[in-house]
Amino acid sequence: xxxxxxxxxxxxxxxxxxxxxxxxxxxxxxxxxxxxxxxxxxxxxxxxxxxxxxxxxxxxxxxxxxxxxxxxxxxxxxxxxxxxxxxxxxxxxxxxxxxxxxxxxxxxxxxxxxxxxxxxxxxxxxxxxxxxxxxxxxxxxxxxxxxxxxxxxxxxxxxxxxxxxxxxxxxxxxxxxxxxxxxxxxxxxxxxxxxxxxxxxxxxxxxxxx
Numbered sequence: 001x002x003x004x005x006x007x008x009x010x011x012x013x014x015x016x017x018x019x020x021x022x023x024x025x026x027x028x029x030x031x032x033x034x035x036x037x038x039x040x041x042x043x044x045x046x047x048x049x050x051x052x053x054x055x056x057x058x059x060x061x062x063x064x065x066x067x068x069x070x071x072x073x074x075x076x077x078x079x080x081x082x083x084x085x086x087x088x089x090x091x092x093x094x095x096x097x098x099x100x101x102x103x104x105x106x107x108x109x110x111x112x113x114x115x116x117x118x119x120x121x122x123x124x125x126x127x128x129x130x131x132x133x134x135x136x137x138x139x140x141x142x143x144x145x146x147x148x149x150x151x152x153x154x155x156x157x158x159x160x161x162x163x164x165x166x167x168x169x170x171x172x173x174x175x176x177x178x179x180x181x182x183x184x185x186x187x188x189x190x191x192x193x194x195x196x197x198x199x200x201x202x203x204x205x206x207x208x209x210x
Contacts, residue, residue, distance in 0.1 A: 003083060003084070003087045004087065006082060006083040006086040006087070006091075006094075007086075007091050008082075008086055008091035008092075008094045008095050008098075009078065009079065009082035009083055009086050009094065012078060012082065012098060012123075013075055013078060013079055013082075015063070016062065016063055016071075016074075016075065016078075016123055017071065017075060019063035019064070020063070020064070020065050020068075020071050023064065024068075029064065032064055033064055033119040033121050034048060034051070034119055035048065035050060035051045035052055036051070036052045036057060036060035036061065036063070036064060037057060037060075037061045037064055037119025037120055037121045038057040038058050038061040038106045038109065038119065038120040038121075039057070039116070039117060039118070039119050039120070040109060040110040040113055040114050040115065040116045040117075040120075041114070041115050041116060041117045042054050042057075043110055043114065044114055044115055046117060057106070058102045058103045058105070058106035058125075059099070059102055061102070061106070061119070061120055061121050061122065062102050062122070062123040062125075062126050063123075064119075064121035064122065065121060065122050065123070066121060066122065070122055070124075073166060074122060074123050074124055074127055077127055077130075077131060077163070077166075078123065078127045078130060081127070081130050081131045081133075081134035082094060082127075082130050084134055084137075084138055085097065085130050085133045085134045085137065085197075088133075088137050088138075088201060088204075089133065089197075089200045089201060089204055090204045090207075092204075093200040093201075093203065093204050094130070096196075096200060097129050097130060097133055097192075097193060097196055097197075097200060098126045098127075098129065098130060099126070100129065100192055100196060101125060101126040101127070101128060101129020101130065101132075101189040101192045101193060101196075102123075102125055102126040102129075102189070104125070104129065104188045104189055104191070104192035105124070105125020105126060105128060105129075105182075105185035105186065105188045105189040105192075106120070106125065106185065106188075107188060108125075108184045108185055108187060108188020108189070108191075109125070109182045109184050109185040109188070111184070111188075112182070112184035113184075120182050120185060124182075124185065124186055124189070125182070125185035125186060125188065125189035126189060127189070128163065128185070128186045128187075128188075128189030128190040128192075128193065129189040129190065129192045129193035129196065130193060131159065131160075131163050131189075131190060131193060132156075132160070132189065132190040132191065132192065132193020132194045132197070133193040133194070133196065133197035133200070134159075134193075135156040135159045135160065135190075135193075135194070136156060136193070136194050136197040136198070137197050137201065139156055139159065156194070160187075160190050163186065163190070164183055164186050164187070164190075
């Protein structure tokens with residue numbers, strides 16, 4: 001079956017990729033990481049002159065990446081899981097999922113280290129929400145194939161572990177950057193995706209039924 005064009009996913013891919021390439025071309029990636037990345041210590045009173053308003057940084061951080069490898073892995077996962085999640089949830093549902101995932105990721109990162117002064121950058125947290133929704137919505141068949149009542153959730157857990165493992169590898173590949181790729185944020189985003197998948201699916205179904 002051919003899926004409809006995933007417009008929201010394509011827009012997210014385009015905007016995020018363009019933002020990284022422009023920053024890299026201008027040579028301002030590190031400066032933007034400090035000014036527009038999410039820094040937990042700012043919630044505890046740390047002041048950065050000229051920085052993006054704190055409440056916006058969970059979103060602006062999604063437009064920044066620690067390198068081409070970081071960006072590439074994220075866009076690959078967003079392109080795959082976003083396409084299917086958008087098919088189930090609709091374009092508006094996917095955008096809501098992505099935005100809430102970004103804030104859930106930032107909140108989890110804050111809880112893991114409230115006084116951390118290293119900027120968190122990357123769309124990984126928001127994408128983790130998309131991955132979580134995809135895991136919940138599209139792993140039913142694979143879960144039943146395991147032959148155990150908990151098979152579905154086992155498959156969800158396996159996908160979450162694989163996603164976090166890949167991000168750890170990306171983190172090792174980008175050692176040397178002054179920006180962090182945060183596991184806590186990935187977990188927070190993934191949990192948000194699990195919690196939001198079914199409510200957003202029901203919301204879309206109600207809208208379609210009028």
